[in-house]
Amino acid sequence: MTTTIAPPEPPTASGSPHGAAASPVPPTTPSTAAPNVVALLAKVVRILARIIVSILLVLVFAGPFYWMVLTAFQTASEALSIPPQFWVDAVRWDNFIAAFDRVNFGHFALNSVIVTGGTLLGQFLIIVPAAYAFARFQFKGRDVLFGVVLATMMIPGQLIFLPVFAMYAKMGLLNTHLSLILPFIASGFGIFLLRQTFMRVPDSLIEAARLDHASEFTIIRRIMLPLAKPTIVTIGLITFIGTWNNYFFPLVWTTTDAARTLPVAVPRLEALDEIAPTIVMAGNMLLVVPILIVFLLARRHIISAFTYTGVK
Amino acid sequence: MPLSFPVRTNSQRTTSSRTTTTPSKKGTTMSSTRSSRGRARAGVLASIALGSVLLSGCTAANADAAIYTYEPGEETVELEFWTAAVEDVNQELVDMFNETRGDELNIHVTANYQGDYVETEQKVNAAALADTLPNMFVDEVGMTDRFARATTTLNLEPYMAAAGMDDADFQMGETDNLYVDDEMYAFPHMRSVPVMYVNQDMMRELGLKETGPETFDEFEEYLEAAHDYVGGPAMIFCDYDFWVMEALFYSYGGTAVLNDDETASMYETEGAIKTVEWIADLEDRDLIKVTGAADVSAFFAAAGSADTAFTFLSSGGIQSILGLAAGNGVDVGVSLIPAGENGQRGVSVGGSNIYLANTGTDQEKAAAFEFMKWTSDTEQAAYSSSRTGYLPVRLSALETDLIKDLMETTPGYAVAAEQITYGKPRPMTKAYSELEDLMTERIHAIYFDDLDASEAMPALAEEVNEVLNR
Numbered sequence: 001m002t003t004t005i006a007p008p009e010p011p012t013a014s015g016s017p018h019g020a021a022a023s024p025v026p027p028t029t030p031s032t033a034a035p036n037v038v039a040l041l042a043k044v045v046r047i048l049a050r051i052i053v054s055i056l057l058v059l060v061f062a063g064p065f066y067w068m069v070l071t072a073f074q075t076a077s078e079a080l081s082i083p084p085q086f087w088v089d090a091v092r093w094d095n096f097i098a099a100f101d102r103v104n105f106g107h108f109a110l111n112s113v114i115v116t117g118g119t120l121l122g123q124f125l126i127i128v129p130a131a132y133a134f135a136r137f138q139f140k141g142r143d144v145l146f147g148v149v150l151a152t153m154m155i156p157g158q159l160i161f162l163p164v165f166a167m168y169a170k171m172g173l174l175n176t177h178l179s180l181i182l183p184f185i186a187s188g189f190g191i192f193l194l195r196q197t198f199m200r201v202p203d204s205l206i207e208a209a210r211l212d213h214a215s216e217f218t219i220i221r222r223i224m225l226p227l228a229k230p231t232i233v234t235i236g237l238i239t240f241i242g243t244w245n246n247y248f249f250p251l252v253w254t255t256t257d258a259a260r261t262l263p264v265a266v267p268r269l270e271a272l273d274e275i276a277p278t279i280v281m282a283g284n285m286l287l288v289v290p291i292l293i294v295f296l297l298a299r300r301h302i303i304s305a306f307t308y309t310g311v312k
Numbered sequence: 313m314p315l316s317f318p319v320r321t322n323s324q325r326t327t328s329s330r331t332t333t334t335p336s337k338k339g340t341t342m343s344s345t346r347s348s349r350g351r352a353r354a355g356v357l358a359s360i361a362l363g364s365v366l367l368s369g370c371t372a373a374n375a376d377a378a379i380y381t382y383e384p385g386e387e388t389v390e391l392e393f394w395t396a397a398v399e400d401v402n403q404e405l406v407d408m409f410n411e412t413r414g415d416e417l418n419i420h421v422t423a424n425y426q427g428d429y430v431e432t433e434q435k436v437n438a439a440a441l442a443d444t445l446p447n448m449f450v451d452e453v454g455m456t457d458r459f460a461r462a463t464t465t466l467n468l469e470p471y472m473a474a475a476g477m478d479d480a481d482f483q484m485g486e487t488d489n490l491y492v493d494d495e496m497y498a499f500p501h502m503r504s505v506p507v508m509y510v511n512q513d514m515m516r517e518l519g520l521k522e523t524g525p526e527t528f529d530e531f532e533e534y535l536e537a538a539h540d541y542v543g544g545p546a547m548i549f550c551d552y553d554f555w556v557m558e559a560l561f562y563s564y565g566g567t568a569v570l571n572d573d574e575t576a577s578m579y580e581t582e583g584a585i586k587t588v589e590w591i592a593d594l595e596d597r598d599l600i601k602v603t604g605a606a607d608v609s610a611f612f613a614a615a616g617s618a619d620t621a622f623t624f625l626s627s628g629g630i631q632s633i634l635g636l637a638a639g640n641g642v643d644v645g646v647s648l649i650p651a652g653e654n655g656q657r658g659v660s661v662g663g664s665n666i667y668l669a670n671t672g673t674d675q676e677k678a679a680a681f682e683f684m685k686w687t688s689d690t691e692q693a694a695y696s697s698s699r700t701g702y703l704p705v706r707l708s709a710l711e712t713d714l715i716k717d718l719m720e721t722t723p724g725y726a727v728a729a730e731q732i733t734y735g736k737p738r739p740m741t742k743a744y745s746e747l748e749d750l751m752t753e754r755i756h757a758i759y760f761d762d763l764d765a766s767e768a769m770p771a772l773a774e775e776v777n778e779v780l781n782r
Contacts, residue, residue, distance in 0.1 A: 077639045080613035162438050169442035252435060255394070255444070256424045268399060268425065277609060 562658025
């Protein structure tokens with residue numbers, strides 16, 4: 001089937017395709033045309049500005065990622081060339097092979113999975129009942145206790161590393177996965193975010209469940225958790241990123257490689273006898289890829305969670 | 313060119329330092345109004361008493377020597393060794409020890425990497441509090457004093473005396489960072505000094521000496537020629553590591569960063585002010601580009617580039633910089649940091665020491681000393697140097713075939729060995745890590761905010777003094 005498109009009529013001297021006499025619309029006078037042109041220009045400028053700002057933001061946020069991927073596939077001389085080279089001549093996997101050769105990546109990756117998985121599971125077991133109690137029960141000292149929970153978010157890690165290290169040494173927990181999981185399972189931020197979500201669940205729903213003789217556990221499992229799914233996914237993602245990327249604590253709370261995670265391994269890819277940012281970037285890519293995958297899968301939930309809890 | 317190092321021997325050390333490990337002797341007071349018979353009896357008794365004291369002294373000395381000497385037992389002594397930097401080489405040394413000397417002595421060492429120097433220091437301090445110190449550890453040269461005063465590390469003198477070894481062979485350049493109150497508290501592990509990397513291709517093109525400038529006056533002339541050649545600054549000066557700045561204060565300004573007893577800053581001195589003014593002037597004239605820690609990658613990239621004339625950087629980077637330059641088809645050589653007025657030179661000696669931690673049984677401590685002794689022995693010192701680019705830590709290592717071959721194939725090593733003869737100690741005050749950050753930030757601001765160095769440096773001196781006297 002062919003479609004015939006009629007050519008547009010040539011414009012008349014007035015600028016209208018129909019001519020001034022034939023047009024039912026009165027001719028536009030200069031006094032009304034000027035504001036329209038100005039408005040149109042303003043709209044074009046706004047759109048252009050938005051596009052430019054968007055491009056700049058993409059450059060700011062995606063630029064480092066692009067540079068990391070680029071460097072991971074370059075040779076050392078390409079990566080360090082002046083002026084910089086913004087592309088690769090050929091995709092090379094040598095840097096990834098070298099990264100695996102230099103440190104036992106499998107061992108560190110397994111530790112990362114155990115520590116991150118353990119922290120996620122532990123957090124879920126602690127923060128859900130804690131948030132439910134703070135949101136739904138009236139008890140003496142509730143607000144004070146909640147304030148204490150919030151206050152834990154304001155203590156810098158550098159302040160606690162030494163006493164916790166000493167405590168772990170006495171408890172025989174140094175160089176164990178548990179030492180990297182325990183301090184992070186009672187997340188003040190998680191309890192706060194989930195409490196906000198639980199507080200928005202209508203009382204009538206809970207009353208109805210209680211009339212049906214539902215236990216508190218059943219209410220949490222059948223009503224609260226399904227309604228709080230976006231928040232739980234968000235807390236999970238934030239915990240995942242924080243734990244997976246954590247460099248400080250897995251470094252300072254371990255003295256052997258037994259429980260150390262990937263972020264501690266990546267800086268060790270630097271070799272003495274060569275300047276090789278390419279291998280370090282290959283290691284960084286291996287570190288970051290799981291986070292990107294999880295983020296892409298969960299980003300829809302994050303937006304709805306923050307909208308739902310009123311956190312902006 | 314044969315190198316000569318000023319050797320400090322035991323006899324040159326203070327008497328007090330040599331007597332601290334001698335067991336104390338007890339004496340007896342006798343009356344002067346005794347009869348001759350009584351005096352004779354007393355003389356016999358005194359002889360017996362003196363003999364007992366001497367014998368007991370000998371016994372005590374032998375007992376002390378026994379404490380400091382390792383005797384292999386039935387069971388293998390397990391030791392933990394914390395490493396910082398050069399992880400691969402430390403692991404290789406440990407493997408070699410376990411297979412050879414360790415196997416003979418029934419000692420097994422496990423190496424565990426702890427991060428960079430600062431991270432390792434934090435972990436050592438934490439471990440000292442939690443009573444989980446390793447048996448020995450590696451850390452930066454400037455930390456000897458703070459570890460010793462915190463009783464985290466042990467005095468090596470008794471162990472050395474028991475082993476019949478002295479420190480003469482360690483006297484390669486400046487070695488003050490091994491001692492606290494004239495007592496040896498560390499063995500040198502890796503040694504490096506700032507050197508000047510010179511683009512020899514560019515020097516030849518410009519008809520200049522390919523070894524580069526010898527004085528700072530020449531240095532400026534060379535920079536001007538290089539600027540005209542490349543059409544811009546031909547050197548990046550990166551102050552990410554304050555250690556290089558210390559070398560310029562010594563060589564150009566003829567001053568240290570802190571006074572001798574490390575109680576006050578020297579930034580009010582003319583030498584310090586003129587050093588910073590000189591660097592600022594070079595930048596204003598577009599002869600150099602000053603960058604900070606954020607641009608360290610660009611700095612390293614430039615170090616091997618055809619458009620870079622000079623780079624001030626650690627001799628520990630010889631292999632990587634020369635390798636990088638070779639990859640770019642550039643011929644780069646190593647020269648001394650230029651001399652200042654009246655030929656003055658000076659560079660802070662950097663690198664790491666190996667420390668004996670104050671932990672474990674006497675046998676474990678003695679076993680740990682055996683490992684330290686073996687690791688820093690001639691052959692191992694030469695091996696570490698050849699694997700890393702750091703200088704060997706024993707004079708005798710310079711005579712090994714390995715180092716001789718290395719200096720022949722890579723003359724830069726010989727230059728670094730000559731540079732260390734102008735070595736100065738790094739400040740050892742425990743506040744120096746904090747001060748390095750402060751001084752880098754403030755001096756950086758002088759270059760970037762065009763501050764007047766004659767006002768900014770005395771102001772910085774006050775800040776430094778506040779920290780020192782806090």
